[in-house]
Amino acid sequence: MLPLVGLLVGIGIGLALDIPIPVAYSKYLGVAVLAALDSAIGGLRANLEMKFNEKLFFTGFFSNTLMAAFIVFMGDRLGIEVLYLAAVVAFGVRLFQNLALVRRHYFQRRHWE
């Protein structure tokens, strides 16, 4: 439950701060958010699998997020604007995989109890 509360609090802080991001960078931010989402679900999954490593999770979260934004940036600079699709597809696929596993683990654990 607590992670959900954290998420809501974070959303509240973000809306309250209203950090101005130039419209031109909104694409980077979007992909970064996707990566962050993927990492967060991944963390949840690792936790459920009892494989959760705090250091791995932290570094993964930030490096994935930054890397995703960087890939989009590179795509724009290299003239391959569709490169962001690679990040979107990769993180998207992983996101759904992680989500499916989280669901499965959740039900399995409940079943056992």
Add this chain to the structure above:
Amino acid sequence: MKKNWHLSLVLVYMVLGVLLATSFNTQQEYYESLNTPRKKDLINTMRKLESERDRFKKQIEDDRKQVLRYEEVAAKEQGIQASYTKELERTKTAAGLVQAKGPGLVVTLSDNPQYPKDGQPNNYIIHDYDIRAVVNSLWVGGAEAISINGQRLISTSSIRCAGVTIWVDSEGLVPPFVIKAIGDPRKMMSALNADDKTRQLLNEVADLYGLFKKIEQKDELVVPGYTGALPVDNARIIEGG
């Protein structure tokens, strides 16, 4: 164990929440920014067109006023022209340059058709001074237009004898001499009687020598216009005179 992962997960989820919210805000701004300039452009365009329309409206108004002014001027000019035309017609009529009609007298004079018995043919014919006397009397009687045998008399007209014919201006006339005069018939009649010479000619002299004379009063007669030359070689208009 539980506390351990909870803390880090909660932290990460908070960061994720901030990112999500920021992204959401940014996207919202982006969509608004897509709309706003267009809206602003449309508003600006509308305002510009409105002001342009107002300007054109004002221009139309001004133009209409201008047209009205021109029309007034034109009407005035037409009025001036009309009065000039009227004045010109009056002057032409008075000068004898145009045909005139109106009430008046017709005086017809002619020689005695029979050969003179006493051998003095001069007494039996109509002379230039006879005609001059009659015409002069008619002028005195207020005649406005006079013609002799269709020759209109104007201000420079002369009646003179040349050989056996009487000349009015550059036209030689033969008897009978029909003198048409437009004017008040009664006034002209009394003028014919008031002048001694004319009265004698038309009464005693005519009776004595058997000259043909006839005086008719007409309600309407037509006097033709002068058709000869109008030389103005020496007379000059005096400016401001």
